[in-house]
Amino acid sequence: MSGIVGILNLDGAPVDREALSSLTTYMTFRGPDAQQVWAEGSVGFGHTLLRIPGESGHEKQPFTLDGKVWIVADARADAQHDLIAGLETNGQHVPRGATDAELILRAYQLWGEKCIEHLLGDFVFGIWDCPKQRLLCARDHFGVKPFYYAHVGACIIFSNTLDCIRQHSSVSNRLNDLAIADFLLFETIQDPQATAFHDIARLNPAHTLEVKDGQVFIARYWKLPVSAPFQSKRPMECVERFGELMDTAVADRVRNGPVGVFMSGGLDSSTVAASACRVFTRAGLPNRLQAYTQVYDSLIPDEERKYAGLVADALQIPIEYQAVDSYKLFDKAGLPEITGPEPSQLELAAPHLDQLRDISRQDRVLLSGLGADPALSCQLTLYFRQLLKQGRIGRALVEAFRFLSAEKRWSRLYLRTRWRLLFGTYTKAAKYPGWINPELEGRFQLRRRFGDLKHKMPDGQGVRPVAYANMTSSFWPSIFDSLDAGVTHSAVEIYHPFFDVRLVSFLLSLPALPWCSDKELLREAGRGVLPDPVRLRRKAPMLVDPGITRLQQPGCDWIDHFEAAPGLERYVARDRIPPVCKESDSFSAYINLRPLSLNYWLQRVNR
Numbered sequence: 001m002s003g004i005v006g007i008l009n010l011d012g013a014p015v016d017r018e019a020l021s022s023l024t025t026y027m028t029f030r031g032p033d034a035q036q037v038w039a040e041g042s043v044g045f046g047h048t049l050l051r052i053p054g055e056s057g058h059e060k061q062p063f064t065l066d067g068k069v070w071i072v073a074d075a076r077a078d079a080q081h082d083l084i085a086g087l088e089t090n091g092q093h094v095p096r097g098a099t100d101a102e103l104i105l106r107a108y109q110l111w112g113e114k115c116i117e118h119l120l121g122d123f124v125f126g127i128w129d130c131p132k133q134r135l136l137c138a139r140d141h142f143g144v145k146p147f148y149y150a151h152v153g154a155c156i157i158f159s160n161t162l163d164c165i166r167q168h169s170s171v172s173n174r175l176n177d178l179a180i181a182d183f184l185l186f187e188t189i190q191d192p193q194a195t196a197f198h199d200i201a202r203l204n205p206a207h208t209l210e211v212k213d214g215q216v217f218i219a220r221y222w223k224l225p226v227s228a229p230f231q232s233k234r235p236m237e238c239v240e241r242f243g244e245l246m247d248t249a250v251a252d253r254v255r256n257g258p259v260g261v262f263m264s265g266g267l268d269s270s271t272v273a274a275s276a277c278r279v280f281t282r283a284g285l286p287n288r289l290q291a292y293t294q295v296y297d298s299l300i301p302d303e304e305r306k307y308a309g310l311v312a313d314a315l316q317i318p319i320e321y322q323a324v325d326s327y328k329l330f331d332k333a334g335l336p337e338i339t340g341p342e343p344s345q346l347e348l349a350a351p352h353l354d355q356l357r358d359i360s361r362q363d364r365v366l367l368s369g370l371g372a373d374p375a376l377s378c379q380l381t382l383y384f385r386q387l388l389k390q391g392r393i394g395r396a397l398v399e400a401f402r403f404l405s406a407e408k409r410w411s412r413l414y415l416r417t418r419w420r421l422l423f424g425t426y427t428k429a430a431k432y433p434g435w436i437n438p439e440l441e442g443r444f445q446l447r448r449r450f451g452d453l454k455h456k457m458p459d460g461q462g463v464r465p466v467a468y469a470n471m472t473s474s475f476w477p478s479i480f481d482s483l484d485a486g487v488t489h490s491a492v493e494i495y496h497p498f499f500d501v502r503l504v505s506f507l508l509s510l511p512a513l514p515w516c517s518d519k520e521l522l523r524e525a526g527r528g529v530l531p532d533p534v535r536l537r538r539k540a541p542m543l544v545d546p547g548i549t550r551l552q553q554p555g556c557d558w559i560d561h562f563e564a565a566p567g568l569e570r571y572v573a574r575d576r577i578p579p580v581c582k583e584s585d586s587f588s589a590y591i592n593l594r595p596l597s598l599n600y601w602l603q604r605v606n607r
Contacts, residue, residue, distance in 0.1 A: 003027030075123035143205030143477030227509035249500035257288035265307020268369030371498025374470030
């Protein structure tokens, strides 16, 4: 659990050890417990350690087994029993208590670049093989861990912290105008390899970066497989299998604990919390889970305190509430620790980042419920429409009966939403903002780009193509990046059990009915574990948008009169931004607040 950095000079020039130490020291905020550098000739690694209680007390990186092959890693190697068995079967002796980095290095020494095919978990790493004069780097399957690199002149710098790379003297501050335009249009950079800086790139999820003979090679090592339909002999076999895989995914992430969990009063995070409690109880380690919940007590109607409290009581775990009513729009946005290394929506960033910093004083590992929504998505309305178009009326009636006969189903029919989807009355669509700088717009043909990308349908395959497309969307790596310590500046690791490769493969094998629609699988798995008011709760967004509520409050008119930072005019025609204060439409408000978020970020860059 660490910050990593590496430098390789392709021209053979020795690494500047003082510069390497400086880059390593810069990452102390994400690894406060130990800092170490290693340099030999034209290559050097730096590492900052975040100790996880009971897990990484003796870890020391950069690490080597023989002084010839070195590794620096931010990694959690899952399924360690299987990995160790594979190593020992092939003659590798693995000492008791071997760290994640050591296991990866031993896998490399045994299987070479194919070691990646034997790894599971969240990881980024760099391995320098001196005898072969080869640098091998890799990023995990779903891109949970970030990996950035710059190839400037004869120098390659890589890190899991974007701002660290920016400190290197060879890396310029030149901005990537298209990436910034993407933020203004889509909220996220559309090119998964790009960053907001011209000199710095991302390594895609499930890819390796190899440097050999002065050449850089990028290659994909994995693609989410298309799962075959799950075949069960008993109705409850599916629920049991889900419980086993969820507990396995959670166990690999919590290990010895203690850990925290982001726990709302919904199904996803509550399911993860229940799994963690089972894992700890089986290991004889009770009371090692702490729940954290953000709530509104007065600003808007909000029931999360009630429902999260019910789950905490049922699981007998402590819960800490963070009331966020008092935060204003763009609270603390001028602080560098709030404004991240790349442009992002900042209007409501402070509560989340403050919560993470508070949590980091108590826990260093957090679990989230992210991933259940895309993995279980199924578009049931479209499914029935297709059956009717195909003339399969009997099948449609049988499936409709199965759907409607589920426990408490009639309270969760979402009729208004289904009517809009079925008959096409759901018309809310993205609008191209009129304040984009005309020169920028012409240079990148942004109107065409907006139309092409906004309406591009991702390719889906398998039992539920929409779920496959959602799980492989580039949206998720951008979310993971935003939660990483390199952005939040909080020394805490956030893990997402629903993005476990083994669990995802299983979930994508399930049919829409009966298990995926309305998350019936989670509702059934929670029977007798989660309180029924939560287990059978209707899925619904907040009744009132807290951002829109804040826009109606006195004192927000400054938003419409902010002073443009140097460089904003390159991207935004400031005088064309419509008034946002008192705006009642969430869709329009958040689009027209993006220039202000960019303005804060440009102030950070200029500093």
